[in-house]
Amino acid sequence: MADSPFATRVVSYVAGTGAAASHRNPQTALGEPSRATGTASAPETVTPFQPAWMTNQIVSIGAGGSLTLELGQPAIDSPNNPFGVDLIVFSNAFFSDVSGGGGSPGYCFAEGGVIDVSDDGVTWFEIPGAQADGPMPTMGFIDAGPFDSSPGELPTNFRKPMNPAITLSNLQDLDYVDVINAYDGSGGGVGVDLASVGLNQAHFVRIRQPIGATTSPEIDAVMVVQAMIFGDLDGSGVVDSADIGGLLGEFGKSNSPADLNHSGMVDSADLGSLLGAIGNV
Missing domain, CATH: 1.10.1330.10 (Dockerin domain)
Structure with a gap:
């Protein structure tokens, strides 16, 4: 697992207040994000409208809780990284559908959470303005419909960030074809720019939720961007x-x-x- 472009080791996990009792296995945040979810009798493809939700896919943080992960390879602040994004955090955020089944984004159901990064696991830097469980929701396949049960044949690239200039307001009321085009082959997620905190590289990522928060972020995976x-x-x-x-x-x-x-x-x-x-x- 060394040199893998995702989290390969759980350094620590503290379940905070409100963390879902059924989703407290931090090992679920290791490896790549989920492309499919649901049960054998009711499978679902992961799309921006139906996120990963199984107990073996996401871990719940809770208020006052935290999850610290070590990456298999460091995230590098490289000028060759698309849009200056060096790291991507995937959660189970999802869009409401205002079209009655067609996949047109309305509201984004997201639960926040702070993203910290560190090169040595000792000195930490908080990424300004980033929400760990926030837009953009995960898209597993380019050619799957918004509520499909079967996976597509064209997987998205989980190491390719979305253009950070695209916000929820740009996607609201679009049809699903236009949503797919906006993702442009990316699997979504929340982009992290190490330059925003002056780091050249990061080996560790920490997701935490402040004490007193009323929501509990759920985390699926963390990926290093491909230059x-x-x-x-x-x-x-x-x-x-x-x-x-x-x-x-x-x-x-x-x-x-x-x-x-x-x-x-x-x-x-x-x-x-x-x-x-x-x-x-």
Whole structure:
């Protein structure tokens, strides 16, 4: 499990007030996030509308409680990480559906929680403004419907962060196809930028809920972001013609990973840079 891009060891766990008695196994936060949930007789695909909820999938924190995890490989503050996000926390947050079954986001049911990071497990830094159990909810498959029972064939990338410029208000009332497009192949989760606390890397993550809180965060997993090869827009591991097609599809857009020179818009200069990177692995 060494060098794995997720949590591989539970350092400590304290169940706080209000932590669900049935969800107090911290080992469930190890490994990758869940793509399916439910029972054998009533299976569910994990989508932004039906999150992981089984006792072997999530751990409940509770007020005054905490969960400390060691990562199999450190999260690195790398300029090659998409959107500057270095680490992703996955919970069982989920959207309400305002379309009566079609998968159109309304409210996000989330239970907060503080995210702390540390390189040595001794000195901790609180990530400002981040909610461990918060938007964006997990999406397990690109080609599964919002309330499907069977998994899709195209898994999302749990190491690819969502664009942090996309907020709940951007998704509200969209149809599910547009929600999938907004996720852009990501599995969702809450992004963490180590630069926000001045850390170059982190080996440890702690999720805690302050004393007196009225909600209990439930945590599924923590993933280290995969650094992008310059120009590898689809994350295939090589810069090729598919990336050219991806860039052309983003032409003229702002807040896009295809904005390779960070000018604020995808344009001909980005295309030139991409052509110069063809074949990079």
